[in-house]
Amino acid sequence: MQIYLARNNVQAGPYTLEQFNQILATNQLLPNDLMWHEGLANWQSVGDTVQNRTHYNPTATDEPDYIINNTPQPAEPVQEEKKSSSIWDKYNANNPHKTPKNNEKPSLFKTEKKDMDIAHANKQLTLAPIGSRILAKLIDFGLMVLASSPLVIALMNSPSFDKIKTMAEQGVTQLSTAQQMELLSVVPQHILVLTNILVWGTLFAQMLLLMKRGQTLGKMAMGIRVLDINSNAIPNFLNLIVLRSILPILAYSLSAFGLAFLLVDFVFIFMNEDRQSLHDKLAKTYVVVADDTQINPLELKPKA
Structure with a gap:
């Protein structure tokens, strides 16, 4: 047998x-x-x-x-x-x-x-609750805010802060390169270096976790994972990082279009049985409740 x-x-x-x-x-x-x-x-x-x-x-x-x-x-x-x-x-x-x-x-x-x-x-893979997905996003966003906090604190204590408040009151959402350079010129160099290390370090850690486990820190905290919808395995780099992560972030940053894309992306989850967002559809992924067997395939070595 x-x-x-x-x-x-x-x-x-x-x-x-x-x-x-x-x-x-x-x-x-x-x-x-x-x-x-x-x-x-x-x-x-x-x-x-x-x-x-x-x-x-x-x-x-x-x-x-x-x-x-x-x-x-x-x-x-x-x-x-x-x-x-x-x-x-x-x-x-x-x-x-x-x-x-x-x-x-x-x-x-x-x-x-x-x-x-x-x-x-x-x-019996179980789809991740929508609330868990939202909380995971908020945790990831909070980590990026935390990583940027040295720069934010430096700007709040700088003479440029009044200019920033004025532009915010005027509804300015995007700054020209010259305006950005003017605001950053008053920030100490070591603060800029520290912020870059924290931000890029956080991004690298998140990308590494996604590639190895299909999880960001937020998803790990909520016990959910991104998987390929066809194979139930960790998606490849193109689908997971490029199509599912980088492309949506670029789309979200496009002012009014970005806000519209964000809303459509979220509403799309409720429109299909696999709870796929728009970027999930594009990347052929879905989000499920995490299970150790999803990243620990069977590797058995029977005794001789």
């Missing part, structure tokens, strides 16, 4: 039954990891299949009738906790198991959502 395992859409194996039992006995598997072997109609969770035992010994009497007879059986709908939202619930309720042909191992992933198999349904 050859047993295949999968975690976060990353497949491992095949393993012999003896190797699988060694892995099982050393607690290397999570209940929601997936497994498949000949005789199973489709990918199933380890917890449901082994029933919390430390030794697995599949027999014909252990298998449901629909598996023994090689007859497809509709999947049971998964009971969802109140106030949770899983994008795969409708597939659990509507999609039947697909019986492998000629003992062929079923595919773990599909490219079209309408063809998603039970592996994705069992994954």
Whole structure:
């Protein structure tokens, strides 16, 4: 018997039954990891299949009738906790198991959502609450304000502060290069250097966290993560940093157009079942409740 395992859409194996039992006995598997072997109609969770035992010994009497007879059986709908939202619930309720042909191992992933198999349904990724996303943005914005605080404090205590108040009262939202240079000319050089270090250091740390974990500091605090909507993995640099981060920031900075884009970007979250903002749609990403298995794919090494 050859047993295949999968975690976060990353497949491992095949393993012999003896190797699988060694892995099982050393607690290397999570209940929601997936497994498949000949005789199973489709990918199933380890917890449901082994029933919390430390030794697995599949027999014909252990298998449901629909598996023994090689007859497809509709999947049971998964009971969802109140106030949770899983994008795969409708597939659990509507999609039947697909019986492998000629003992062929079923595919773990599909490219079209309408063809998603039970592996994705069992994954039960939960969409991040909108409130958590807003708070995460506010935390990130607050960190940038904090990083800029040496410059802000220096300007408030400088002779140029009256000019800044006058321009704000006049509704000036953008300064020319000459005006910026005039305001900064009264700020001590060491304050400018410190502010640059803090701001660029914060930006670099945020970008590094996004690339490694799909999270900013704000998202880490709120327990949410950005994932690729097709693979449920950390998105690539182009989608995550360029399309999802840099491009929206540039759009937001465009005065009246930026404000309009910000509003449309936010409203868009309520207009689709995956709660994707406009920049999520562009980058093919979505935001889910963070789970360690999303950045810790299955890497099992059974004992020799």
